[in-house]
Amino acid sequence: MTIPDSLPFTETAAGAMRWLSQHHGGSKMVIEEDRVATFGEVDRASADLAKALLSSGVGKGSRIAFLFPNGIDFAKVFFAITRIGAIAIPVNTFYKAPELVWQLNHCDAQMLITIDRFLHNDYLARLDEGLVGLAGQGDEILLESTPYLRKVVVRTTGGQVPAWAEEIEAFTSLGASVSDSMLCAVESTVVPADQLCVLYTSGSSATPKGVVHSHGALLRRTASVGADFGIGPEDIVYNPSPFFWTGGLSNGLLSTVLNAGAVMTEERFDAPRTLDQLEKHRVTVAVGWPHFAASLRAVPDFSKRDLSALRGGILTPLLLGNELGDPGLTATGxxxxxxxxxxxxxxxxxxxxxxxxxxxxxxxxxxxxxxxxxxxxxxxxxxxxxxxxxxxxxxxxxxxxxxxxxxxxxxxxxxxxxxxxxxxxxxxxxxRGDMVKTGGANVSPAEVRNAMLGIEGVQECFISGLPDPDKGEVVAAAVVVHPQADLTAETVRSELKAVLSSFKVPQVLKLMRPSDIPMLPTDKVDRRAIIGLLQQQAG
Known part of the structure; x- marks a missing residue:
């Protein structure tokens, strides 16, 4: 297996950032509603923070956790950490105190760089709650509960910084003692084989796993993804996936900016405000979940909006009123x-x-x-x-x-x-492990789902097994019906019986409208809630 053709820059975070700043320095890199940062500005800001990290003893292989929502600060901190060979470890912004402490321990972070609060989340309070004895610490931390953690650096949104943390602007000023030539010397030691980041899986079915990626692998692959989708300097991409997961970091931020495009972010999805931003910033590629499109089209003045810059992304045909057609006609990834x-x-x-x-x-x-x-x-x-x-x-x-x-x-x-x-x-x-075992037979949820999606009027469906005293499990399905469709449970079962063995036809069937789908704060479907609804339906 060979490594793909090389990129126009050295395949490290520093190589990418310097090349992009040199060739596209004045171009937009990250748009955060009314804030805009160019490639040159992110390069300079990340370099300043990188110098401060060096002055505090951080270097190649140091493990630095950081907690920021999508936006300019995420990009600055990510590149500051990685350009000097330290390992970036994004933290889930939805984490509660026990989850936050668990990740800090698991990844052996020696430093946490964090925003103080975001939406309803107070991260300093969560750290205080989760780390026993933190309140009595100074800005050099030494706790048995997190034995590697030595420092917390905070970007404040107006609140006070506790004694056990250091404000990010004051911390960044420490980098004044590090010269530009010293920073370049450090960056030159980083090679594509070095570890770039540890990305944690969502942990939807088990404890999250820390996935280790190198500079070369992650940068080559994400640049390739963007290039394959035709992303270039003229593009502005909307992708609301959280940057702390691979869907946002790889398919959103990096696949866009490594091809000199700009990524548009927002504090949270809010249909009227999001629509304003799509129009104002002339977004060319819109990615997201289908229910986003329904919410955007429901904005009262949607028909008057100018979205003519849109040319690609899964939301674009839904927003412009074009039919996606049969999803089975073209292979997805x-x-x-x-x-x-x-x-x-x-x-x-x-x-x-x-x-x-x-x-x-x-x-x-x-x-x-x-x-x-x-x-x-x-x-x-x-x-x-x-x-x-x-x-x-x-x-x-x-x-x-x-x-x-x-x-x-x-x-x-x-x-x-x-x-x-x-x-x-x-x-x-x-x-593996998803099979429903009913009456001694195995049923593949994917097979039932595919058959269900072949029924006219079915927009989506969720298949699960429910405990049954006689059969062990029975097949259950939550079926999302298109708003204009007129389907009954009897019709659905009748059509399924024509293509599936009888033991595969859901015994428990709940019909839903798109607006009834329970969602998590992450904008993922709440499958536990769906199983609860199916259990209620089963009685």
Whole structure:
């Protein structure tokens, strides 16, 4: 497996930032509602903070956690940490005190750089709550509960800085003792193979895992993603995914700015205000969840808005009133934190009948293999098994996990996704452990979902197993019906019986409208709440 062609800059954070500042210094990099930062401004601000980090003893391999919402400060701090070879560890802005302390401990952070508050979240109060004995500390911390943590640096939004923290402007001024030439000397020691960041998975089904990526792998892959989508200096991209997860950092921030485009962020999604920003900043690519489009189109004066700059992104056809068409006609992509971004690529042209429903072919630099879930041996084309991937953009490993715990002996990573490879295309069929076992038979939720989506009027559906005293489990489905559709549970079951065995047809069926879908603060579907609704439906 070879490394893709090199980028126009040295494949390190410093190499990228300096090249972008030199060639696009006056161009917009991050738009945060009414605040705008250019590439040159982010370069200078991150360099100043990097010097302060050096003066405080931070260097290559130092583990620096940082907690900021999407925006200019996130970009500045991320590049300040990584340009000197320290390892950036983004922290989830939704974390409560126990979760925040858990990550600081797990990642062995020696410093936390944080905003004091965001929306209804008071992070200083959460640190005070979670770290026993913190209140009695000075600005050099020494606690048994977080034995590696030595300093907390805070950007305030108006409040006071506690004795155990240091305000970021005062901290940055310490960098005055570090010369530009010294900063360049440090940056020159960083190489593409060095660790860039540890990204934590969402932990939706288990404890979050710390995914380690190198400079070269993450920067090459994210730059490639942006280039493949045609992102360039004239683009302004709206992507509301949180930057602390790979969907926001890789597919949002880095894939855009490494191709000299600008990324537009906001404090939170608010349909009227978001619409104002899309129009004001002449956004060209709009990415997000489909229900965002419905909310934006519901703004009373939507029809009078000028969105003519839009040319791409999943929200664009929904906003402009174009039909997305049958999603099975063109292959989509699929990815995960462990592969930086998509490890399969979609197709722009319609697929032949035999390949519809595919998730694309391997992304450049990625190998795929399907193995038997019991034996671990490769299976022939067309046979279901677990997807394994190998390639330059696959993570270096999980933090605090042995390589042998993470990778197969042949270097492949077992994704946990079930699927089939046919004619080079990958078809997703489910997740290991997701199977519903009813009356001694296994039912794939993905198979039921695909059949459900083939029914006219079904917009989305969520399949789960519910405990049953007689069968062990029964198949249950929450079905999101298009607002203009007139479907009944009887109609849905009747159509499913025509294409599925009877034991696969959901015994518990709840019809919902798009506005009824329970959502988490992260704008992900609240699957636990959906299971609760299905349990209520089952009685």
């Amino acid at each position: 699929i990815g995960m934190t462990e592969s930086v971004a998509q490890h399969t690529y979609g197709e722009k042209d319609p697929l032949p009948e035999s390949l519809r429903g595919a998730y694309g072919r391997p992304a450049p630099g990625i190998e795929q293999m399907i193995v038997d879930v019991d034996t671990g041996l490769a299976v022939p084309d067309g046979q279901e098994g677990e997807l394994c991937i190998r390639g330059y953009s696959v993570m270096q490993g999980y933090y605090k996990k042995e390589r042998e715990e993470t990778f197969r002996a042949d270097g492949f990573f077992a994704t946990g996704d079930l699927g089939v490879i046919r004619d080079g295309f990958y078809f997703f069929t489910g997740r």
